[in-house]
Amino acid sequence: MSNSKRTYSDKELQKLSQLYKSRKILRTVFDTTNQAIAVFETIYNADSTIKDFKFIEVNKILLDMYLDNNPLGKTFLETSTWGVKMGIFGAFKNTMEIGQVLNEEFQFDKDGNNRWFCITAKPQDNLLIATIEDISLRKIEAEKLKENIRFEQNLTEASPETIVIINLSSYCVRYINKHIFPEAGMTKERIQGTPLLEVLPFIHPQDRNKIVNMHKKLVKAADDEVIEIELRLKLRNASWEWFNIRGKIFERRSVNWVEEYILVVRNITEYKSTQEALLKAERLSIQGEVARVFAHELRNPLASIRMSTDILNKKLDVEQKKEIENYLEILSRSTKTIDNLIGNLLNASNYSPAVLVKENLVEILNDTLNKASDRIYLAGIKVVKEYKEPTYILADKEKLIIALLNIIVNATEATIPNEGILEIKVKKHLTESILSIQDNGYGLQPPEIDRLFDAFYTNKETGVGVGLTSVKNILEEHDAQIKVKSTPNEGTCFEIFFQNDLL
Structure with a gap:
């Protein structure tokens, strides 16, 4: 038998070189990866069941895990007592038996050393x-994240505010933390995922522009900017409640692209009611003082007018009475009306809130014009009415007549005698009706329009400035908005927006 060395062909030498390089690369990867790697040889019992696993290849990361106890050449059961307790040995056996890849997490907890x-x-x-990867840090971070999520959930659920996240890609409510009005069907389940256009009907018609403008501002806002508004949301039947809404950017897709913004919604109806009650108390206090002054100052000249009218009636002969009969009747009616108004002013401190019921606006207008007929006749004003069909609103008829009467009387005083035209129109829309009262009088300057409803402001030489303040107060009780348009020497138009009674 020859002891000569075997010679390799160039082709064989090339293959051996490639194999050597491949093993070298594999070894480099083996030792530089951040995961521990072990290659086991399976040891079987005589009955072909698995007895143990022998370490035949390990990398540096695994050696560091075993510290001074180098497992190479040893079996799993010899070196890994805790691995058996943790269930790793059983998992390895099962993997070899069924031939499927194992991918599981195991916890090591010994002497306060808790690792995953x-x-x-x-x-x-x-x-x-x-391969064995230490995922302890990842686990700690995941647990912290879970805890943060639990904390945030508890915080949002306990918060008195409703938290809403609006997604601008789907243009819907992506998240809401609680019910808003379960009694009115505005539950968390119903609102979450709802398109924004379906939420719009819950918002008071006069406040819808507010939410649109808020949206426009938010998509252009800085990350730390907070946009705030107050608006009304619909409750059951015809009632509304006030809410404060604060909005802030929640997530961006890019510098110029807002993906989501968050709204914090809080019911402020009670606060609003308290605030309104305080303002009303202040106004009533002022009105009470005005009433006392009026009663003192008006009743003496009023008594004189009444007495003078009675004396004229007695002294004039029949022919003379015929000529001025209309004017004597106007004097008599007017003194009675003024006397009633004085009584109402004296009772102003006994304020009672408006009771809104279904009323026909057309009937209220006709009653108002009837009460103002004497003023209209004396001023020589032509009245143009552009309304016929019934228009139903929620109103306190007597109070609304007082408000409209004030506006019409102002119009008669603002026109040139015998040249005045008063146009009264009602335009009915789906959810609201617009009443416009237009005169062709002297008109107002912009600064006068701004102060028109301020208490004690007047542009009349003998006025005290309470009429239009009272108008505004009454219309606020009717949830009606009033706008004034005026051009000097052309006239003034009052527009009043009433909510239709849809029930």
């Missing part, structure tokens, strides 16, 4: 190749 490992194992013939 992710172990992946793959069978290959008689070998088992396993």
Whole structure:
């Protein structure tokens, strides 16, 4: 038998070189990866059941895990007592037996050293190749995240505010933390995922522009900017409640693209009611003082007018009475009306809130014009009425007549005698009706329009400035908005927006 060395062909030498390089690369990867790697040889019992696993290849990361106890050449049961307790040995056996890849997390907890490992194992013939990754830091971070999520959930659920996240890609309510009005069907389940256009009907018609403008501002806002508004949301039947809404950007897709913004919604109806009650008390206090002054100052000249009218009636002969009969009747009616008004002013401190019921606006207008007929006749004003069909609103008829009467009387005083035209129109829309009262009088300057409804402001030489303040107060009780348009020397138009009674 020859002891001569075997010679290799160039082709064989090339293959051996490539194999050497491949093993070298594999070894480099083996030792530089951040995961521990072990290659096991499976040891079987005589009955072909798995007895143990022998370490035949390990990398540096795994050696560091075992510290001074180098497992190479030893079996799993010899070196890994805790691995058995943790269930790793059983998992390895199962993997070899069924031939499927293992991918599980295992917890090591000894003497306060609590660590988590992710172990992946793959069978290959008689070998088992396993990777071990320390995921303790990831687990801690995940637990912190869970805790933060639980904290945020508890916080949002306990918060008195309703928190809403609006997604601008789907243009819908992406998240809401609680019910808004379960009694009115505005539940968390119903609102979450709802398109924004379907939420719009819950908002008071006069406040819808507010939410639109808020949206426009938010999509252009800085990350730390907060946009705030107050608006009314619909409750059951015809009632509304006031809400404060604060909005802030929640997530951006890019510098110029807002993906989501968050709204914090709080019911402020009670606060609004308290605030309104305080303002009303202040106004009533002022009105009470005005009433006392009026009563003192008006009743003496009023008594004189009444007495003078009675004396004229007695002294004039029949022919003379015929000529001025209309004027004497106007004097008599007017003194009675003024006397009633004085009584109402004296009772102003006994304020009672408006009671809104279904009323026909057309009937209220006709009653108002009837009460103002004497003033209209004396001023020589032509009245043009552009309304016929019934228009139903929620109103306190007597109070609304007082408000409209004030506006019409102002119009008669603002026109040139015998040249005045008063146009009264009602335009009915789906959810609201617009009443316009237009005169062709002297008109107002812009600064006068701004102060028109201020208490004690007047542009009349003998006025005290309470009429239009009272108008505004009454219309606020009717949830009606009033706008004034005026051009000097051309006239003034009052527009009043009433909510239709839809029930």
